[in-house]
Amino acid sequence: MKIDTKLTKVSRDVKKQKGFINPGIYKGSTMIFNSFEDYINDINNDDDRSTLYGINKNPSVEQLEKAISSLYKCHDTIIAPSGLAALIIPFLTYLKKDDEVLINDTVYSPTRTFCEKILKNYRVKIKYFHPLKDINKFEKLITNKTKLIYLESPGTATFEILDIPKITKIAKKKKIPTVMDNTWASPIFCNPIKLGINIIIDAGTKYINGHSDVLIGFVSTDKKHSKEIRITAKTLGMCPGSEEVYLALRGIPTLNLRMKQIETNTLNMANKLLEHSLIDKVYYPAIPSFPNHNIWKRDFTGSSGLFAFSLKKKHSLKSIKKFYNKLKIFKLGYSWGGFDSLITFPRLSKRSFKNEVKGNLIRVYCGLEDSQDQINDILNALKVLK
Ligand SMILES: Cc1ncc(COP(=O)(O)O)c(C=O)c1O
Numbered sequence: 001m002k003i004d005t006k007l008t009k010v011s012r013d014v015k016k017q018k019g020f021i022n023p024g025i026y027k028g029s030t031m032i033f034n035s036f037e038d039y040i041n042d043i044n045n046d047d048d049r050s051t052l053y054g055i056n057k058n059p060s061v062e063q064l065e066k067a068i069s070s071l072y073k074c075h076d077t078i079i080a081p082s083g084l085a086a087l088i089i090p091f092l093t094y095l096k097k098d099d100e101v102l103i104n105d106t107v108y109s110p111t112r113t114f115c116e117k118i119l120k121n122y123r124v125k126i127k128y129f130h131p132l133k134d135i136n137k138f139e140k141l142i143t144n145k146t147k148l149i150y151l152e153s154p155g156t157a158t159f160e161i162l163d164i165p166k167i168t169k170i171a172k173k174k175k176i177p178t179v180m181d182n183t184w185a186s187p188i189f190c191n192p193i194k195l196g197i198n199i200i201i202d203a204g205t206k207y208i209n210g211h212s213d214v215l216i217g218f219v220s221t222d223k224k225h226s227k228e229i230r231i232t233a234k235t236l237g238m239c240p241g242s243e244e245v246y247l248a249l250r251g252i253p254t255l256n257l258r259m260k261q262i263e264t265n266t267l268n269m270a271n272k273l274l275e276h277s278l279i280d281k282v283y284y285p286a287i288p289s290f291p292n293h294n295i296w297k298r299d300f301t302g303s304s305g306l307f308a309f310s311l312k313k314k315h316s317l318k319s320i321k322k323f324y325n326k327l328k329i330f331k332l333g334y335s336w337g338g339f340d341s342l343i344t345f346p347r348l349s350k351r352s353f354k355n356e357v358k359g360n361l362i363r364v365y366c367g368l369e370d371s372q373d374q375i376n377d378i379l380n381a382l383k384v385l386k
Helices: 003-012 034-043 058-070 083-094 109-117 135-141 162-173 223-235 242-274 293-299 317-326 371-385
Strands: 076-080 100-104 126-128 146-151 178-181 199-202 217-221 279-283 306-310 342-344 361-365
Touching: 034 058, 034 126, 058 199, 058 217, 058 306, 076 223, 083 109, 083 146, 083 178, 083 199, 083 217, 083 223, 109 126, 109 223, 126 135, 135 162, 135 217, 135 242, 146 162, 162 217, 242 279, 242 306, 242 371, 306 342, 317 371
Parallel strands: 100 126, 100 146, 146 178, 178 199
Antiparallel strands: 076 217, 199 217, 279 306, 306 361, 342 361
């Protein structure tokens, strides 16, 4: 079955939904047992807590878990109330006092904040590695205390592509679980399980939902790690809102269409900006001259809507403000993955490795407006920097 057909099937079960096209919304905590025997069986079936309860059993949550597992061809998926809530689950599952975790230095900034502000209090050592320079000596970074490898590819803001198969091969040899934040690619453009990853993070807030009206996160696992991850998530009381689940399911049938259009729009924009006289670099893995472009081509089947460009010189904040204020289509706002084009002004100051960006760095998300309108908007605003 081709992906467009699959996407229309995995998000629903029309028979169970009494003929309705989309799944229902189930709200609630208490669920009533059919009999005393069922109640006793339920207790005996689980380690320490009932499964027949709103946190554990909700028909549309189960439908969404199954849909995401099917798209990632993995064993299980648990759903958290945001991407950030999802990504902390593997840290809390595999790390304890005196352990070490390896993380690429280009990781999503709140992931780093979680490690620095919370994980460190539990005496876990956080070791950041350079996404390009440290790969050939990766094995040397591992000690007998390394208990988790957490990866994000491409990296946040500067989009470095990691050699995931190289890392997972070493991790498997050393029996260390690997996690990859795959939000940028979504299941449409990358399947980290195929690259040897054990646990996938996907902030469904972005592409899966696709309409900027939901916060939701997924942790998708291979068989070996699924039970431990599920226990952590459920012990923490992680469960999504039921309307959010409904909206995420409703986003799935159009996921491929949206991703393809977003890819086209972004490639058009990135290629146009490459030729611009004020621009130094375009940070987008699909550009042939971008570092590790060949690895991206090997491991990904497409490129999504988020990228950055840097200016040749460092313009004053006053000039940069004029540029942002001139934009009509690109709006200043966090997150991405919806139909609206967005723009931000990222700071890289928290990184451990020296920032190699020359001029100002501008992050762009190309949404679903007309491609030429998007290009004209940025080109027009760049004129104020001349
Ligand atoms: C790479 C990446 N992972 C995770 C998240 C967190 O997702 P959420 O906004 O749902 O918490 C984000 C949000 O911007 C992100 O960019």
